[in-house]
Amino acid sequence: MNRVASHPSPIPTGLRGRCPACGEGHLFRGFLAVRPACEVCGQDFSRFDSADGPAFFVMSITGFVVAGTALWMEFAYEPPIWVHALVAGTLAIGLSLLLVRPLKGLLAAVQFANKAEQGRFRA
Ligand SMILES: [Zn+2]
Numbered sequence: 796m797n798r799v800a801s802h803p804s805p806i807p808t809g810l811r812g813r814c815p816a817c818g819e820g821h822l823f824r825g826f827l828a829v830r831p832a833c834e835v836c837g838q839d840f841s842r843f844d845s846a847d848g849p850a851f852f853v854m855s856i857t858g859f860v861v862a863g864t865a866l867w868m869e870f871a872y873e874p875p876i877w878v879h880a881l882v883a884g885t886l887a888i889g890l891s892l893l894l895v896r897p898l899k900g901l902l903a904a905v906q907f908a909n910k911a912e913q914g915r916f917r918a
Contacts, residue, residue, distance in 0.1 A: 802908065809904025810897045814838055816907065822900050829903065842912065845902040852898050857890045 803818030814820035820835035829840050861883050868874055868882065905911075 805904035805908040806901065809901035812896060812900040814840075815904040822903060823896065827896060827899060829899075840903075843903045843906060844913075845899050845906065848902045849895050849899040853891050853894045856894060857887055860890060861887050 802816060803813075805815055808815055808818045809822075812822045814822055814833040814836060816838035817833060817836040820830075820833035820838070822829060822833075822840065824830045829843055831841055832839050864886060865879055865883055868879065
């Protein structure tokens with residue numbers, strides 16, 4: 796581990812949406828907007844950029860669960876198509892909203908812990 800001992804563990808800190816440097820301040824302003832800096836320790840958040848990372852993981856996890864549930868329902872109960880649409884739609888939207896914030900916080904915290912930054916070419 797190359798993590799500084801005074802920093803909190805990135806996984807629980809990120810999942811809770813807390814500052815990866817101190818674990819106390821909030822990472823988010825609103826639902827998904829990242830604050831410019833930590834209100835407790837002043838850590839600059841402007842370099843954090845998870846890009847499409849959270850969306851990829853949300854789509855992968857949600858797609859697996861929704862497709863698995865649809866297959867299980869079809870083979871077990873053979874429900875009408877409107878039941879499939881209702882269950883899949885509710886599950887897809889609900890899981891996406893539930894997962895996107897913790898996953899964005901997790902990726903920002905892991906990025907901070909690993910000192911990840913934009914790649915540069917050397918001249
Ligand atoms: Zn902080």
